[in-house]
Amino acid sequence: MKILVCVSKTPDTTSKVAFTDGNTKFDEAGVQWIINPYDEWYSLVRAIELKEKDASVVIHMVTVGGADTEPIIRKALALGGDEAIRVNSDSTDSYYIAAQIAEIAKQGGYDLIFTGKETLDYNGSSIGGMVAELTDAPYISLATKFDLEGTTATVTREIEGGEEVAEVALPAVVSCQKGMAEQRIPNMRGIMAARTKPLKVTEPVAADALTAIVNFELPPAKAGVKLVDAENVEELVRLLHEEAKAI
Amino acid sequence: MSVLVFIDHADGHVKKSSLEALTYGAKVAAQLGTSAEGLLLGTVTEDLAALGKYGVTKIHQAANEALNNLDTQVYAAAIAEAVTASGATVIIFSHTPTGKAVAARVSAKLKAGLVTGACALPDTSNGFVVKKGVFSGKAFANVSINTAVKIISLNPNSYMTVAGEGTAAVAPLAISAGAAKVKVTAVNKVSGDVPLTEADIVVSGGRGLKGPENWGILLDLAKVLGAATACSRPVGDAHWRPHHEHVGQTGVQVAPNLYIAVGISGAIQHLAGVNRSKIIVVINKDPEAPFFKAADYGIVGDAFEVLPKLTEAIKKMKASA
CATH class of the missing domain: 3.40.50.620 (HUPs)
Incomplete structure (x- = not known):
């Protein structure tokens, strides 16, 4: 059983969001980078749990990014997994990135590909579906639970107003979210082991970028909160009805 | 074309x-x-x-x-x-x-x-x-x-x-698509509830409600508004409310016309799940709660006193409308 876990670097949730170069570039000054939480807490940790149950499971990670993503990859390797592959490209186009991951997936012959449900920065939720299409594999998105019986996976996925349970024979692509696994913190042994785990760097294959970011905008600032006295809830109801027209 | x-x-x-x-x-x-x-x-x-x-x-x-x-x-x-x-x-x-x-x-x-x-x-x-x-x-x-x-x-x-x-x-439309490889074996829907991501109004509760036994006042408010109910991460993690109600960075992201947050401090991870809401109302007894900075309307007060009054006032407004 070979699992490929897709890992991305994102700014920490608490980072200040600002832009430079005429609002065309994300301002990285002072930004704390983390492993995209959906990739780390849910997909990677679930893969590690599968390996803990069955020692024959092999976990590879793949990221598409520049050399500055390597500290993040080492951190992911400290949690577990056997080796990592970095495709050397800074592209932000989902299709281009998916094409790189699909190439790694085809070469490695993986039984299972995990992605996070989205990244915290571009919120695309696209990589899983694209990789599935490019590798001609079934895809289950927004998974909250994943179990394996031989080569059949039973996956619980989010639907509007509830959840759905589905079965699929591997190979398959699954996008993961909360519920799949619990957050872990790397221990010292893992951190030491991660230093010597293989981190291969490959150059990207030719692929088209289908989209391009023109520029960024910050949302207009809120006008400020209108406080209503706790003894006068009728006033809040009036404001919501007449001014905000929300009820 | x-x-x-x-x-x-x-x-x-x-x-x-x-x-x-x-x-x-x-x-x-x-x-x-x-x-x-x-x-x-x-x-x-x-x-x-x-x-x-x-x-x-x-x-x-x-x-x-x-x-x-x-x-x-x-x-x-x-x-x-x-x-x-x-x-x-x-x-x-x-x-x-x-x-x-x-x-x-x-x-x-x-x-x-x-x-x-x-x-x-x-x-x-x-x-x-x-x-x-x-x-x-x-x-x-x-x-x-x-x-x-x-x-x-x-x-x-x-x-x-x-x-x-x-x-x-x-x-x-005649399609030639092959057989499905993904076999759906069960669908579990929370019956009677408004799906969170489709709701016009969301009423959400946090730790300020102190325990799952106190959710009745929030459900009453949601009912008169025809709203979906949600919760903060600590509430979901403590199993006071089902997991799928957790709104925030790692939970569900919502963008209703009206989001009413009760007893939620407004951590940045929570705001990331709700900041696309058109109107945000915050009810919290702590005037320093960061959520007030992201809110359009607010009441500094005890949820246990404010919510029943608010529910009644909305009922009255709806009856006269």
Whole structure:
């Protein structure tokens, strides 16, 4: 059983969001980078749990990014997994990135590909579906639970107003979210082991970028909160009805 | 050239998010000087011709019951055939669980550029540029789609449904898609509740409510408003409320017209899940709660006193309206 876990670097949730170069570039000054939480807490940790149950499971990670993503990859390797592959490209186009991951997936012959449900920065939720299409594999998105019986996976996925349970024979692509696994913190042994785990760097294959970011905008600032006295809830109801027209 | 809108459905009904997508698609078509058509995979009990009132002229339907269950491979193949049959150059999805699963797959299949989570009409004055939320609602990006066929998935609640006059022609669509590899074995829906991502109004509770036994006052408020209920992460983690109600960075992201937060301090991770809401009301007894900075209206007060009064006041307002 070979699992490929897709890992991305994102700014920490608490980072200040600002832009430079005429609002065309994300301002990285002072930004704390983390492993995209959906990739780390849910997909990677679930893969590690599968390996803990069955020692024959092999976990590879793949990221598409520049050399500055390597500290993040080492951190992911400290949690577990056997080796990592970095495709050397800074592209932000989902299709281009998916094409790189699909190439790694085809070469490695993986039984299972995990992605996070989205990244915290571009919120695309696209990589899983694209990789599935490019590798001609079934895809289950927004998974909250994943179990394996031989080569059949039973996956619980989010639907509007509830959840759905589905079965699929591997190979398959699954996008993961909360519920799949619990957050872990790397221990010292893992951190030491991660230093010597293989981190291969490959150059990207030719692929088209289908989209391009023109520029960024910050949302207009809120006008400020209108406080209503706790003894006068009728006033809040009036404001919501007449001014905000929300009820 | 036309605009094709993917129509999602559940339990025999077209979803509200799809009505928004139809309205949006008709508007995009008008902007491009063409017509909008709909595509429905599977069967519904309602009259599809009536969807014409949202501005679409034709609905393609592959009325195969097997399509009522989602398999992204089957769906993508069927949608690709419909795109060819209709000559569509723009495809619209809703950015819902189904749309998220399918749009990306169709994008890769057709090699058509995709912008997910769109929140406004495309700017077609110079190319084709779509605005979307990024950094979990903390900013927007204007993204240019540079391919002949373009795909947009529209954020729910970001484009208002407009119903006018008109009926759509319903045309059966024969598709050659293969058998589904994903077999749905169970569907568990929380019955009677308004789905969180589709709700106009969301009432959400945090640790300030002190325990699951106190949720009644929040449920009463939700009931008079016809609102969906949600909760903060600590509440979900403590199992006071079911997991799927957790709203925030790692939970569900919502964008209702009205979000009422009760006893939630407003940590940045929570705000990331709700900051696309149009109006935010915060009720918290701590005047220093950071949530007030993101709110439009607020009450500094004890939820246990404020909520029952608020519920009564809304009942009165509704009775007199």
